[in-house]
Amino acid sequence: MDQRVKKKATIYDLSVLSGSSPSTVSAVLNGTWRKRRIKESTAQTILGLAERHQYTTNLQARGLRRSRSGLVGLMLPVHDNRYFSSMAQTFEGHVRSRGQCPVVVSASRDPEEERRTAETLISYSIDQLFIVGATDPDGVHEVCESAGLKHVNIDLPGAKAHSVISDNYEGARMLTEAIIHHFGNDDPLRPDELYLFGGRNDHASRERIAAFHATKKALLGADPEDGVQSSGYSPDITLRAFEVFYQRHGKLPRALFINSSINMEGLLRFMAGRPAEMFSELVVGCYDYDPFGSFLPFPVIMVRQNVEAMIAKAFALIDEPTTPPQSFLITPELIQPRSALKGPLDTLKDMA
Amino acid sequence: MDQRVKKKATIYDLSVLSGSSPSTVSAVLNGTWRKRRIKESTAQTILGLAERHQYTTNLQARGLRRSRSGLVGLMLPVHDNRYFSSMAQTFEGHVRSRGQCPVVVSASRDPEEERRTAETLISYSIDQLFIVGATDPDGVHEVCESAGLKHVNIDLPGAKAHSVISDNYEGARMLTEAIIHHFGNDDPLRPDELYLFGGRNDHASRERIAAFHATKKALLGADPEDGVQSSGYSPDITLRAFEVFYQRHGKLPRALFINSSINMEGLLRFMAGRPAEMFSELVVGCYDYDPFGSFLPFPVIMVRQNVEAMIAKAFALIDEPTTPPQSFLITPELIQPRSALKGPLDTLKDMA
DNA sequence: TTCGCTTGCACAATCGATGGTGCAAAAACT
DNA sequence: AGTTTTTGCACCATCGATTGTGCAAGCGAA
Incomplete structure (x- = not known):
């Protein structure tokens, strides 16, 4: 009833409340319940309870079990720059639309830091890593490779993974x-x-x-x-x-x-x-x-640089089977003086 | 020996290799081993093995157990903007220096999106959340509050949590x-x-x-x-x-x-x-x-706006005991025309 | 009535790390 | 030698969700 101080509800709580087993609750909540032949009415009951008790999945637990997290990483040299921050903005849109959670971090153009950062992200079992402008792409590659993590280079090419670079x-x-x-x-x-x-x-x-x-x-x-x-x-x-x-x-x-x-x-x-x-x-x-x-x-x-095209291509590449690494050139655009172009922000809604 | 295709090593692997129990390995690897009276030599053995086998902690597992993740969230309205991206840059520095992992996401100035984003982050058991320029800070507050998540508002004040705002x-x-x-x-x-x-x-x-x-x-x-x-x-x-x-x-x-x-x-x-x-x-x-x-x-x-001061103050506030919510004003600075000021990037090292 | 099939769900192992507790062996003391 | 203390570590439950498997009840057909 009152969830002011209460800890978050788990499938076990809902299991008790609904009289079903935890596995049933789990199946209902993650959408696999039809496949597991759970009765419609049982599902509804559980969904109702979940709603009422503000259930949310503990994604760390799920991630542990599934050994992936739903997190997608973007590693930038720095944030504080229009080029990279518009990458971040565009990237976020893509990741969100796939129902995953973007994680944007910067690594200061320092090879050591790049490696460490990748390792940290891997420790969280991120699903994919987009590596932008890395000083040492191949070093990062090693780290990803040995963890079986899919990754793409953007902006600076690596020899060992697909790269999307500006021409x-x-x-x-x-x-x-x-x-x-x-x-x-x-x-x-x-x-x-x-x-x-x-x-x-x-x-x-x-x-x-x-x-x-x-x-x-x-x-x-x-x-x-x-x-x-x-x-x-x-x-x-x-x-x-x-x-x-x-x-x-x-x-x-x-x-x-x-x-x-x-x-x-x-x-x-x-x-x-x-x-x-x-x-x-x-x-x-x-x-x-x-x-x-x-x-x-x-x-x-x-x-x-055509950020939208680069990010889009990177997403296309990262899902691809592991063919030998290739570089893809994206042609940039020449901008005449006194031009105010649209950016990723223009897709956001806003009111007057 | 060869870790090319091998899955990541766990404490159980090291446990077998070292002849110690998993709990001993765990203690050694997370630094609590002195407290647990593990022999120096045992610790060295295990640390050696960890090194050799490139052990890295599975942070999802740790997070699950400890019910916190080491992730610290920063929620921005948008990335693609000098003000917010310099916030991100400064924030990252602070979080890194505390040995945690920054997660920067944007929520598009959309109250609904802000709420959802906070919820997602909470599902990953983030430790703290910094909320920048939220359209509906109090909505986000509800979400955080009911999950027991520490949070601070920055740039736009909320009524229900500490706020650091520009004057x-x-x-x-x-x-x-x-x-x-x-x-x-x-x-x-x-x-x-x-x-x-x-x-x-x-x-x-x-x-x-x-x-x-x-x-x-x-x-x-x-x-x-x-x-x-x-x-x-x-x-x-x-x-x-x-x-x-x-x-x-x-x-x-x-x-x-x-x-x-x-x-x-x-x-x-x-x-x-x-x-x-x-x-x-x-x-x-x-x-x-x-x-x-x-x-x-x-x-x-x-x-x-004095980004450095705002972020610093926000970090100071978030650790504080929960006194009644207050707003702290940070005085911004007037910049004369034709001024090129230093930013967070200037602290990064770079070579010529 | 009996066999076989479907329906609907429970059981239990598992992901990897943590930390409270307990207990032998070694050391110190009487 | 007997007792207490310290040292060093193993055991095991636990965090919350997932998923392969097993099985009883229900139903229709023979």
Whole structure:
């Protein structure tokens, strides 16, 4: 009657109340009761009691017995970023629609942490793991593999499991081209006026840098050696790279290829405190899309990865039989300056 | 020997291998072995075996037995937003440092979904729940309460559990004041030139709107009735609000108070496709901080909620004995235009 | 009446870890 | 040597749900 302080009801409680055995109660509550030839009326009685006593399944117990949990994991490098958080948002929608429970965690781009995180999730018997932007996908793979856990790589490819990745080469090619074409013919960009900032030694960066070099060479005829300033995935390191560059050259390049929105924040930090006019002639290409970034006071051409397509493909792959691991390229989209695109939030209902 | 295909080792396996009983193995592995007076050498043997066989605790089994799981929940309205995703990032840090596992989920600002989500998490015996920006905090409270789950509200207050909220009144007062003061004395703002867009009928919006009205009246002497355009938490509804306004008045107001970065995206959508000059005189105050938003081509004064302080306070509160529920105000910070602040990501290590 | 089939459900083992309790063997003490 | 104390560990019930199996009652047919 009064469930104010009471502990949660179990199938045993309902068993006593209904006069049926625990196994019958269990069958009724998990929907397998027809298969077990339970009488309709018995089922109704039990369902009624369950309702009245606010029964909810103890999912840890179920998980223990079934050795899976209904949890689906998403491992991100970080949360605090439009790209990854929109992954999380999209992922959640997919998982929910399958009646499972999403678990989103971040692993800070640290191989050790990635491994540990995967292990923790495995200890909870998660059913599947989506690995986004892992620094060491194959390390995580080992962990998953030896636990028999299905997993997919997203954004950075692993050698040992299916991967869904953005077509970084093509994206960077389009972006570099767009930057160069943004300058008219009367005052065309020179090879030494376009620099790339950000990135480190991961697959995505390498592809992008390769495309950057190739496209520069193709369109501008030359490509000086020092055109790339690796600065990891850290705003502050990128900031320092800009400061160093500025000190050396007395100015910024006319055009920048910036490897990600995180590096772009490094540019913002450089801008802070310096006069806006210093940046009025700047043209930037950024390999990431952020709606606010798109409206900065100078032209920012962005690349939007197709998050929806990537997640959808990842879900399609993870259920597939284990064919040899393959990489699937998803072509990103070039976004012109001053574009405000819809995101996963737009599917949510809201009132005025 | 070969653990390629093998199922995970359990304490029973180690029990056989070591010649000790399962309970001894358990005690050794969970660290209670000194209390149970297990010989040092026995412990070492077992730990060695555990290492060799890559033993990891089945946390579902442990959770079932202990009726808690080591999971700590964070329920967000949405992921895809700097404010909430930086909450997630900060929250993760705290939970990790306590040796527990963070579970971040979103509930789409839907009371029904919020309730269901809480129930699901409870079914996994999570240890604590942090409820951020819930539409119906008290509904979620009921659910938690009847399961004996510790919980705290963040960002939107509930009547029945402790709450940590931003001081919305003070924040909006500061912001409104800053907007007004941004205009010099030679061409001061008139009362009918400052509008508020966004927000709906929740505690935060009400406070902000109240402060907006009061501050306008105090500083500008008057405050026309129609100065507030509620448009929920949706970019598109906000966009429509701007379109309607523009159609009616033939222009935008000189100054805007925008209720959140999500509404700000509505402004971006309005800007897209219209000439940049249309916005060159605009002054905007936005109740949220986004680094890119801070560098738009017009002055954007922002309010940064003190996420770190809020989360820290929430953790402090959740462990406390159940005193009568209280609300704790955390004062937000006014951010001048063109500021690129550090965030939770800056604590992560990264290389160059 | 008897055999055989269906219906409807109960029984009991199991998933893996935990922790209270009990009890031999070793050590310490008289 | 006999008694008490300490050490070191095993035993077993338990957490809540799942699921393979078994079996009695009911029913129809022969």
